[in-house]
Amino acid sequence: MTSTIYPFTVEQFNGEEISLSAFKNKVLLIVNTASQCGFTPQLKDLAELKETFAGQDFEILAFPSNDFGGQEPLDGAELEAFCATKASNYRVFNKIRVRGPYAHPLFKFLSDKKQNGIFNATPRWNFTKFLVDRSGKVIDFFYPFTKPTSSKIRKKISRLLQAENNEK
Numbered sequence: 001m002t003s004t005i006y007p008f009t010v011e012q013f014n015g016e017e018i019s020l021s022a023f024k025n026k027v028l029l030i031v032n033t034a035s036q037c038g039f040t041p042q043l044k045d046l047a048e049l050k051e052t053f054a055g056q057d058f059e060i061l062a063f064p065s066n067d068f069g070g071q072e073p074l075d076g077a078e079l080e081a082f083c084a085t086k087a088s089n090y091r092v093f094n095k096i097r098v099r100g101p102y103a104h105p106l107f108k109f110l111s112d113k114k115q116n117g118i119f120n121a122t123p124r125w126n127f128t129k130f131l132v133d134r135s136g137k138v139i140d141f142f143y144p145f146t147k148p149t150s151s152k153i154r155k156k157i158s159r160l161l162q163a164e165n166n167e168k
Contacts, residue, residue, distance in 0.1 A: 003117055004136030005030075008106040010063070011094040013080040020106070020136070026057045027160045028132040029148070030110065032098040032123050033062045034071035035082050039127040043086040045148040050090045052154065056161050057134065060090035060148075063107075065098045068125050098123045110138055129153070133160055 005028075006021040033043060043062075050060050064079060066072040072095060074082055083092040096104040099111070099122055109115045110130045111122040116138045121130070127144040131153070140156060147153075 005106060005109065005132055005138070006136045008109065010061075010096075010104070010106060013076075013083075013092075013094055015094075020061075023059055023061070024136065025134045026059050027134055027157055028059050028061055029153070029157070030061045030106075030130040030132060031063070031148075032065045032067075032107070032126055032128055033092070034064060034066070034068065034126040035074055035079070035086075037068070037071040037126040039125070039144050040086075042127050042144075042148055047087060047089050049148040049154070049157075052149075053157060053161070054089075058157060058161060062087060062090060062092040063098065063104070064092065064095040065123075065126065066095060067098050067100070067123070071126060098128075110141075131156055131160070 006024060008020045009017040010020065011017055031046065034040065046060050046062065064072045075095060079095060098104065098107040111120065113120045118138055119141065121141040125144045129142040129146065129148065130138050131140040133139050142153060
């Protein structure tokens, strides 16, 4: 059993798989998103958060999902075009399942204490956020009501970036 996100692969819009090991040594915020949700304005907040930490070892990985209320009806080129207008400075991957028996293995890992060793945090709705340190370990999660630009999230990211920069 793995204790990091690095063994997992995810699919890009072009259909190619990418290993999350490509994000080693970076602090990550992993988010399940939707284009027709009351929380969709958080896509802009994610872009603002990414800008706040521009030039630092921080990445946002967004995963559209239709698991909650059918709020992500877009697929393929339509989804890619929508994301290009809302999420221009962070990575968005192909639509996946984030809960239940057909959840993507990454989200099974993120949400299951038996796998991640930290907590149970099954996404309850769109825009659940998982914070991952540079070693690939999930260290915190935030429910949808916590905006990406909240001081709580920004402070945790800053601390991770500072602490880990001091260790380099």
